[in-house]
Amino acid sequence: MPESGDWRRAQSCPPCRGPRSPAQFCTLASAAGGFISGWGLLCPHEELELCVEGSRWTLQATTMNGRIGVIEIQPDQMQTVNAILIVIMVPIVDAVVYPLIAKCGFNFTSLKKMTVGMFLASMAFVVAAIVQVEIDKTLPVFPQGNEVQIKVLNIGNDNMTISFPGEMVTLGQMSQTKEYMPFDVNKLTSINISSTGSPVSTVTQDFEKGHRYTLLVWAPSQYRVVKDGLNKKPEKGENGIRFVNTFNEVISITMDGRVFENITSHNASEYQFFPSGKKTIIVNSTEISQDCTQDFESSNLEFGSAYTYVIKREGNGCPKLEEFEDIPPNTVNMALQIPQYFLLTCGEVVFSITGLEFSYSQAPSNMKSVLQAGWLLTVAFGNIIVLIVAGAGHFSEQWAEYILFAALLLVVCVIFAIMAKFYTYINPAEVEAQFDEDEKKKDAEKNDLYPTLGPVSQTQM
Template sequence: MVDPSSSREHARTRSFPEICLKEMCSSQLEPSCFGYPFSIFFIVINEFCERFSYYGMRAVLVLYFKYFLRWDDNFSTAIYHTFVALCYLTPILGALIADSWLGKFKTIVSLSIVYTVGQAVMAVSSINDLTDHNTDGTPDSIVTHVALSMTGLILIALGTGGIKPCVSAFGGDQFEDHQEKQRSRFFSIFYLAINAGSLLSTVITPILRAQQCGIHSKQQCYPLAFGVPAALMAVSLIVFMIGSGMYKKVQPQGNIMVQVCKCIGFAIKNRFRHRSKEYPKREHWLDWASEKYSKRLITQTRMVLKVLFLYIPLPMFWALFDQQGSRWTLQATTMDGNFGAIQIQPDQMQTVNPILIVIMVPVVDAVVYPLIRKCKINFTPLRKMTVGMFLAGLAFIAAALVQLQIDKTLPVFPAAGQSQIKIINLGADNARVTFVPQNFNVSVEPLQGTDYWTFETSQLQSVTVTSGSNNETLNVASAGGNRYTLTVKNTMSGISTQWLLDNVTSKPEEGKNLIRFINNLPWTVNVTMGDADFGELIPLSASNYGVFSGGRADKIVVSTNVTNCTATSNSLGFGGAYTIIINECSGNVAALNYSQDIPPNTVHMAWQIPQYFIMTCGEVVFSVTGLEFSYSQAPSNMKSVLQAGWLLTVAVGNIIVLIVAGASKLSQQWAEYVLFAALLFAVCIIFSVMAYFYTYIDPNEIEAQLDEEEKQAKKDPDVHEKEVEAVSQM
């Protein structure tokens, strides 16, 4: 094998493939490139594609639930977190299958096939032409879509969770014992592939989702948003299998988690079997397993249980952290995503986290931690994790403050026993409108509209309209819970009025705009806006609302029997509803007036950046430190046990979201944010107390002492084992 360091100067003049081919030819048994096993490049590409597939699908998932399956925010959030929890429960199953039965390679291949099928099923489930459709494009029967979606998500959870504990470990298996430096760098490259895949996918799949596709109606293109991740997962599987002949495949050696569980179970069973006082007490309850299991396994299990005990409060952090993909994404749908040259989709805001991670990790390691050490502050790993939990709570306080500002901009819609009425004056004279018996009156200028006024339906009898010398009284026969627009116009023959039912009871979804037209011309016209045809409008009539993408200006064409006139619409922002009045059509130019029915989103998505920043800071000092701490405190052969325990805290955290959100019954979203923050602050205090009483250990030193004892026991079998002080004090 060629050593790249010995021919560094010559390597500068050769291409990357030439170097790799040279090394591959020089060692037929172990093909390598730059000193690395060539097989790991297939593993890294496999991981990049798989992470792209998973995070790309997950980025648009909660919006798929809400806008395609038509579930409400709470149910969409519940199903989302159920899916994430399942993704972090199945790694235990994957580890058991790999270590006890199939081995890592066969487990990865088998579950990747399941994974690919699941992604394909999700893509098929989102095809809106599977069933008959209503006029708005929504399926008449959603059962087929729900059944396929749930099947796909279960298969994805089995696949992504099952291979999670196998891929990185399989990559590590490809290195020889003397390649510690290359193995360490491999894990850095592996981590980079994970972040690159997640970052690119959370940028790309929301763009794909925002495209228009469909046969029955032009809907958002979820089949494409799910189909591309499905294709990437298929590529991931193919790439991984191409490298099959180069892999070093370690045969399953039995799962250490099973041994640990058996040891704990036997200790508990044996302890309760000998409850009488005639049996002497033992140093630790696990020592009751000494009749069957070695002292080494018992001691190692004690070390692991100490760390797992500290894991108990940790799920609360993940309960907040994973709401970036659910509640925070839904929050972004009510905000303004106009960043000038680009329009940010609500689900694209999730990219802020991986971007900040790439920036913050080196900054914290190279700047923040050294400064803390210079200040003589003993910033232990458990203290770092406590700070991370506190920061996550602050992030939710920031989210609550943003939500309060959003709530101020949301329109108030009528309750069941109320009606809301607005006036639009289509005439050239001022119009005075009086509501009876409230004796509430308002003056409306020509070609202007008012805001909505709310009335108790049972108490509203009539409306009197006065304009110029004309006067007219109208009966009000409105149903409760609705909005109405009263158009008035003073003409030579009297006052012309018309009641319009405004069947809009919520803000437009995903930052779209609702637009309708009123024909204020004396003849019938045909109106089109962009690709939408509003049809023919007789004088003083109104069209239905049409849905348009926010933040753009469209061409409006008004066609009459005599001429066509055009105008370019105003840029109407995001999430609003408007009535456009056609007042004039002359010289091929249409004169338009705008009346705002629902105000657009005015709180900018940039206000979410502080909460993402605080949460990312918390993640850096919590997640990275937590894994480092866990590994430093665990025996060398039980890292997988702690990895499974760590992933389990993520699963439990998502289950907590389901419990708290379901039990709280809070009607205000900001209040739910505050509740989660308060719960995390309380858990943070508990964790800080647990951390204060924790004693750090050196597992290598303890294992060395155990090795020494085993050597002494082999030399003299009659020598009784002596308890090592460091072990007995754990």
């Protein structure tokens, strides 16, 4: 075994002088130290895929509108933007950006590239936070704490006046309140329903805090309180649909192949969820004449909305469809996510490709595989860090979590830049050649001290 050499190139890491492999490995440590936090945070769109179906950015897309011109994009399809941009940006950065920087005389070293990559990824989080703030402005407010929200839907033929504690609303036939009205469940002591020429009736109902309710009224003494069961935006950009039956018999509804079975008289079905687009609605009842139209078409459903369709009996006994909005559709367009994906892609291209190249080129020949394995391990450790931070944060606002990750990555970026400033680059080929030359000299010295005895001829004997 050869003796240990004194690696002068490793003077930036004095404690590791000695064996050639540990020495070069230590010179890499100053740069690799930031890989775990940096690379882990550099993958924000994958941070929760270990425990939920969607990621943070995909979940953000579910609260956005995916209609871009004539193209309709589903929330989970937005992740393909990252892959497409990587394919586009890798050759552009390598063939255009780096040569232009070199022509400007700027020494854009590997560690500088990686620092810029982390900064770009941090900015991607900032852009995501800005987009989230715009989304939050459009989201409906759902009940919290002791709050309960009530919407009144008049499915009768008379005007109705409904009195709540501190509030009174009057509704015409086939109309509803503009939005859900919030009340403290402990103070919601009475609800009175009245109509011209009819006595006042009082609603008796135990409301459960944290939920939304719909008060169906069709006469002062005839009403029904329906628990909505939808206390958040529909997931995956789908649309919640339910039906209210005003017929005196049980009916069933078929919508886009799904069946709402046995909807009793003056009652509402539960919500079912449908993707965007127009849907065919078929009313099924033995009481409806064959001469009546039983096939209807919904409005063009967007993303993340909820609607109540009232099946009303016309004067001729035929059904008619009335649409009421429960939750408005998403209005912020998914195209606004493209800038954050672009910044993220640029960060990945500049950071990850350069990092792999750097760790491989700076490692000694007998440790290149070890460095590559260590690089891949940083992804796992980074995901663990992200999961811990995301799980322990419990942020009431999603944008705050994005800002936290941006701040963490920015801190790592600064630390990494400081560490990189003191890093001494080595040329592994030169070091290996120098090592081989030293080995040859040592072998020659040994041969001079201990010359090999040649074979003795028979004439010398």
